[in-house]
Amino acid sequence: MSAVDSVLQLVRPEILALAPYSSARKESKGGRVWLDANENPETPMVRQPLLNRYPDPQPPELIAKLAALYGVSPAQALVTRGSDEGIDLLLRTFCRAGQDAILITPPTYGMYIVAAGIQGAATLSVPLVHGKNFALDTEAVIATGLAPPKPADAGEGRVKLVFLCSPNNPTGGLLDRAAVLKVVKALAGRAIVVVDEAYVDFSGVSSLAAEIATNPNLVVLRTLSKAFGLAGARVGTTLADPAIIAVLQKVIAPYPVPAPVLASALAALSEEGLTAARESVASIVAERIRVADALPQLAAVKRVWPSDTNYLLIEVADATRTMAAGRAAGVIWRDRSKDVPNCIRITIGTAEENNATLEVLSRV
Numbered sequence: 529m530s531a532v533d534s535v536l537q538l539v540r541p542e543i544l545a546l547a548p549y550s551s552a553r554k555e556s557k558g559g560r561v562w563l564d565a566n567e568n569p570e571t572p573m574v575r576q577p578l579l580n581r582y583p584d585p586q587p588p589e590l591i592a593k594l595a596a597l598y599g600v601s602p603a604q605a606l607v608t609r610g611s612d613e614g615i616d617l618l619l620r621t622f623c624r625a626g627q628d629a630i631l632i633t634p635p636t637y638g639m640y641i642v643a644a645g646i647q648g649a650a651t652l653s654v655p656l657v658h659g660k661n662f663a664l665d666t667e668a669v670i671a672t673g674l675a676p677p678k679p680a681d682a683g684e685g686r687v688k689l690v691f692l693c694s695p696n697n698p699t700g701g702l703l704d705r706a707a708v709l710k711v712v713k714a715l716a717g718r719a720i721v722v723v724d725e726a727y728v729d730f731s732g733v734s735s736l737a738a739e740i741a742t743n744p745n746l747v748v749l750r751t752l753s754k755a756f757g758l759a760g761a762r763v764g765t766t767l768a769d770p771a772i773i774a775v776l777q778k779v780i781a782p783y784p785v786p787a788p789v790l791a792s793a794l795a796a797l798s799e800e801g802l803t804a805a806r807e808s809v810a811s812i813v814a815e816r817i818r819v820a821d822a823l824p825q826l827a828a829v830k831r832v833w834p835s836d837t838n839y840l841l842i843e844v845a846d847a848t849r850t851m852a853a854g855r856a857a858g859v860i861w862r863d864r865s866k867d868v869p870n871c872i873r874i875t876i877g878t879a880e881e882n883n884a885t886l887e888v889l890s891r892v
């Protein structure tokens with residue numbers, strides 16, 4: 529079996545057999561008089577151009593720019609409504625309800641388990657190692673990923689997707705690249721390894737996307753929400769082998785990129801936009817370093833975890849009291865105590881906003 533076939537045999541059989549919805553915009557190109565999609569010939573109220581027309585399902589200009597940015601070919605890229613939609617598409621494409629499972633490495637991003645729950649897939653957990661700066665428990669991940677399915681009544685099926693978040697949310701550190709690749713190679717033909725790189729732009733290390741060409745069971749998730757400041761626009765990209773992208777195309781909603789979103793994304797990805805994003809990332813990283821250096825001098829702060837992201841996870845004596853002090857001053861952080869005891873996740877904002885963080889914490 530070829531490497532690509534071994535990936536396709538992981539897809540839900542009913543999705544492989546599915547005839548996807550064929551939209552008017554997919555079926556026809558290059559006309560003069562467009563009377564095929566029951567659109568209104570104009571937009572009565574809004575004067576913005578082209579809002580009366582259905583958008584291109586995967587705008588080629590946007591795909592070309594995203595592929596160039598992420599260092600893949602256009603056939604390896606699918607644009608989605610945020611990378612959250614990419615997570616959902618992967619669940620629905622690969623996991624059979626009541627049969628298949630995902631593997632996560634907590635503490636980690638909460639959407640994986642939610643998407644699995646919606647799809648009716650079980651979630652197996654192999655925790656990151658707290659005593660080793662939240663490192664991957666590589667051998668345990670591989671062993672769990674390879675384990676044969678338990679009987680259906682045990683509620684745990686075969687692992688189809690392994691979600692690795694690097695840098696990890698909420699802990700902030702990168703996973704070891706060699707360890708991640710070891711998992712990818714060990715699970716070749718057995719499971720898809722999804723590396724969520726929502727924060728990799730802040731880390732200074734290169735993406736794993738270049739490894740997709742030689743590892744068709746590797747999927748990488750990227751987003752314009754964080755480094756490009758476009759969380760409100762909802763632009764994520766799933767990077768994968770073209771065969772996987774083609775299957776995800778069958779599952780994705782017909783028009784995931786609204787026309788105003790396309791305009792914003794193209795502006796962000798222009799030469800000017802890329803330069804501005806690089807400058808923004810550099811100043812956020814400089815602020816993160818400044819705040820990370822200042823925090824340990826405050827009595828309330830017991831520990832600052834190393835960060836390769838635009839946030840810091842800190843351990844305090846009493847997270848509930850600290851959160852309340854923040855709220856009283858109108859400063860909102862995220863309590864992550866349920867994931868890591870007495871830990872709070874603090875996003876790096878402007879210098880002024882970060883000073884507010886430091887000021888409030890200095891009084892706790």
Ligand SMILES: *Cc1c(COP(=O)(O)O)cnc(C)c1O
Pocket residue numbers: 609610611612613637693697724726750751752753759762763764
């Ligand atoms: C913010 C975040 C996302 C979601 O990004 P969107 O593109 O806005 O959907 C995905 N993964 C992680 C780890 C995140 O923190």
